[in-house]
Amino acid sequence: MTTRWAIVGTGGIAAQMARTLGPMPDADLTAVVSRTTDRAKAFAAEHGVARASDDLGSILGDVDAVYVATPHIAHSEPTIAALEAGVGVLCEKPLTVSHAESTRLVGAARDTGTFLMEAMWSRFIPAIRRAQDIVANGSLGEVRSVEASFSLVRDLPPEHRLRNRALGGGTTLDLGVYPLTIAHLFLGAPTSSRVVGQVEGGVDIHASALSEHPGGWSHTTSSLIADSTNEGIVSGTEGRIRLHRPHHHPTRITIERGDGGVVETIDLPYAGTGFEFQVAEVHRCLAEGLTESPVVPHQTTLEVAHWMDDIMGALGVAYA
Secondary structure, three states: OOEEEEEEOOOHHHHHHHHHHOOOOOEEEEEEEOOOHHHHHHHHHHHOOOEEEOOHHHOHHHOOEEEEOOOHHHOHHHHHHHHHOOOEEEEEOOOOOOHHHHHHHHHHHHHHOOOEEEEOHHHHOHHHHHHHHHHHOOOOOOEEEEEEEEEOOOOOOOOOOOOOHHHOOOHHHHHHHHHHHHHHHHHOOOOEEEEEEEEEOOEEEEEEEEEEEOOEEEEEEEEOOOOOOOOEEEEEOOEEEEEOOOOOOOOEEEEEEOOOEEEEEEEOOOOOOOOHHHHHHHHHHHHOOOOOOOOOOHHHHHHHHHHHHHHHHHOOOOOO
């Protein structure tokens, strides 16, 4: 069975998805949609896409799934349109810029009985899945803490999407969603958070949260001004797992015990862009008639969205 795809958006992440879908034998990149026909045509020519349009509605009857790759401030409109047309949606992370808006999209998916998944691709990567298996089999004992960070220290102009409030800028939504997802994966939703950070131009450029969870604690950081390790550490009562660059196509994890003692390093390389795993999950869910993925369920997306609201709110940043 071949799944016919449309991509909404023509930026870098859309191009990465086009490069992903092209070689997959059970995927057919049928159309691309952009705000302007010229952009859509240029993208289609570069990636060998048959149809290019500035009107999403005109192609929804000819596709099975839509990948929404617009800036996250503009995720809602194309997602709702696709869901109401009965077309499954893989929407780039974060699903939206607020818990309330994400709840609206999840509600639309449930009301229409149509598949919706946030494109948290790192949850499907083999290294992350292996870490979950190791924790599940009890090798670390009981998980008590998670540390995770993601920084991108560059001299970015005010109009850059990370700095631009009009594009849903800020580190929490774009970078922080990754370490928060890692913490949620191993500890679940937090019960409270203490937050420090810095805001410029109406967006958070640094956010650190010390959060309490039912079984432990997490320390997460996202930043444009502090060069962090960009790693994750999952610590249990009997050891820890070091996730090497879990937000940058991770291919290695290390099991450690005691004072830096390495027990085992596990290499888990893969070919391709890394998006193939989440695409395969969309195909599986559509074939089985599911409205959500058990790997990235709606409840997880909403809990992380609520957490991001709390972190940004503590710093005085909020998106309506």
